[in-house]
Amino acid sequence: MPVTTTESTPAKFKPYTRQTIALARQWQWMSPELQEATQVVSHVLPFRVNEYVLDQLIDWDRIPDDPIFRLTFPHRDMLPAREYEQLRDLVLHKKDDAAIAKLVHQIRMRMNPHPAGQMTHNVPRVNDAPLKGLQHKYKETVLFFPSSGQTCHAYCTFCFRWPQFVGMDDMKFDARECSELVAYLKTHPDVTDVLITGGDPMIMNTRSLTEFLEPLLAPELAHIQNIRIGTKSVAYWPQRYVSDKDSDDLMRLFERVVKAGKNLAIMGHYNHAVELRQPIAQQAVKRIVGTGATLRMQGPLIRHINEDPKSWAELWTTGVRLGAIPYYMFVERDTGPSEYFSLPLARAHEIFQQAYSMVSGLSRTVRGPSMSAFPGKVVIDGVVTINGEKLFALQFLQARNPEWVRKPFFAKYDSEATWLDHLKPAFGRKKFFFEDEAGEGGHHGPAGRVIPIVQASQNDRRASDSQPSAA
Numbered sequence: 001m002p003v004t005t006t007e008s009t010p011a012k013f014k015p016y017t018r019q020t021i022a023l024a025r026q027w028q029w030m031s032p033e034l035q036e037a038t039q040v041v042s043h044v045l046p047f048r049v050n051e052y053v054l055d056q057l058i059d060w061d062r063i064p065d066d067p068i069f070r071l072t073f074p075h076r077d078m079l080p081a082r083e084y085e086q087l088r089d090l091v092l093h094k095k096d097d098a099a100i101a102k103l104v105h106q107i108r109m110r111m112n113p114h115p116a117g118q119m120t121h122n123v124p125r126v127n128d129a130p131l132k133g134l135q136h137k138y139k140e141t142v143l144f145f146p147s148s149g150q151t152c153h154a155y156c157t158f159c160f161r162w163p164q165f166v167g168m169d170d171m172k173f174d175a176r177e178c179s180e181l182v183a184y185l186k187t188h189p190d191v192t193d194v195l196i197t198g199g200d201p202m203i204m205n206t207r208s209l210t211e212f213l214e215p216l217l218a219p220e221l222a223h224i225q226n227i228r229i230g231t232k233s234v235a236y237w238p239q240r241y242v243s244d245k246d247s248d249d250l251m252r253l254f255e256r257v258v259k260a261g262k263n264l265a266i267m268g269h270y271n272h273a274v275e276l277r278q279p280i281a282q283q284a285v286k287r288i289v290g291t292g293a294t295l296r297m298q299g300p301l302i303r304h305i306n307e308d309p310k311s312w313a314e315l316w317t318t319g320v321r322l323g324a325i326p327y328y329m330f331v332e333r334d335t336g337p338s339e340y341f342s343l344p345l346a347r348a349h350e351i352f353q354q355a356y357s358m359v360s361g362l363s364r365t366v367r368g369p370s371m372s373a374f375p376g377k378v379v380i381d382g383v384v385t386i387n388g389e390k391l392f393a394l395q396f397l398q399a400r401n402p403e404w405v406r407k408p409f410f411a412k413y414d415s416e417a418t419w420l421d422h423l424k425p426a427f428g429r430k431k432f433f434f435e436d437e438a439g440e441g442g443h444h445g446p447a448g449r450v451i452p453i454v455q456a457s458q459n460d461r462r463a464s465d466s467q468p469s470a471a
């Protein structure tokens with residue numbers, strides 16, 4: 001039986017969308033302006049919230065500035081004023097579906113739907129066809145997008161995967177089943193990590209999740225050491241681990257994966273300390289780590305939501321007490337309504353440093369602020385002055401070319417810059433050291449080294465007679 005929570009009967013998951021949000025009792029507590037913004041902006045960006053977020057996480061006395069309200073409810077400033085007016089006119093007055101669809105498409109395409117080369121450089125090809133449910137950017141890690149995990153318990157207004165949810169099918173990553181992933185992994189013995197991601201894979205019931213996890217335990221995939229699951233459910237629907245009717249089955253599944261010798265890493269997406277103040281959210285952490293899985297905490301730094309270093313310090317400290325591991329503070333990506341949410345890199349570094357200085361050594365496993373940019377994950381280590389020049393000190397934590405990792409490099413200090421692309425190399429150099437290799441033609445990432453499955457299996461047959469496969 002599922003564990004009983006602080007509630008007498010286990011809560012049932014109840015989502016709300018643009019079409020149904022007016023049925024939630026909290027809708028009446030929003031001003032007409034806030035209601036209008038939700039109705040208008042949610043034509044462009046995904047909107048979904050659930051009863052737990054509405055009842056437990058949002059402080060309705062503090063809207064619209066409450067961080068979880070900002071995290072889940074669209075705001076009018078997420079669109080430039082002219083676009084907002086145009087869309088409002090079409091949605092509320094003209095009600096012209098074709099014109100709405102046309103304008104919405106234009107706005108979405110302007111919003112850089114697939115940042116950091118996700119569509120062009122990360123999708124591996126087999127037999128010259130793209131594997132649309134996979135991304136392979138870093139040598140040791142493959143991302144897998146199961147189609148049944150491409151929604152979330154609620155949607156974040158800043159989400160960098162927003163095209164997954166808005167019907168842009170040609171921009172969507174998803175795989176109906178696991179066979180292509182398994183075939184791909186068999187030919188890539190260098191891969192040690194699989195990240196199952198979305199959307200949110202934990203939206204799947206335990207039976208569906210089992211179908212994706214169990215094939216990864218096969219003896220021929222012994223090189224897969226770490227199975228990661230990226231999820232926001234720990235914050236938006238912790239009931240998934242505690243009181244859903246198959247939550248105990250889920251715990252048994254986690255135990256089976258661990259017993260099979262894999263490290264099961266739940267990559268928990270948290271944005272604010274309030275998400276871990278709830279007893280049920282704390283219970284979820286304890287149940288996850290009680291199975292032998294690890295829970296790492298990560299999330300982006302976002303203007304209007306979590307600019308307060310104290311919130312980060314509380315989040316990491318509470319997480320560590322419960323057995324979780326602080327992992328990443330990301331810089332908000334250059335996609336979607338990024339102008340509304342982004343903070344200057346200089347400010348991001350200050351916030352990280354202040355939060356870091358408030359916690360004990362056990363929380364200092366966290367890295368950041370880190371940009372998941374085209375060439376790799378770049379962390380801002382600090383602001384320094386060398387020969388009178390004020391600079392950002394940077395390094396790659398992860399890179400398309402493994403040789404770039406942990407090589408320090410410097411950029412001119414720029415108080416306005418919000419992303420790697422805005423930075424200029426220091427010391428009068430024309431390019432950063434990685435720029436020659438990272439261009440369209442010269443990228444050295446794993447996707448460029450993918451070989452066809454047919455060729456790989458021929459290699460495998462030859463290899464069984466002589467030497468390891470070239471894959």
Ligand code: SF4
Nearest residue numbers: 152155156159199232
């Ligand atoms: S939970 Fe993750 S994938 Fe889902 S909306 Fe939020 S950021 Fe996007």
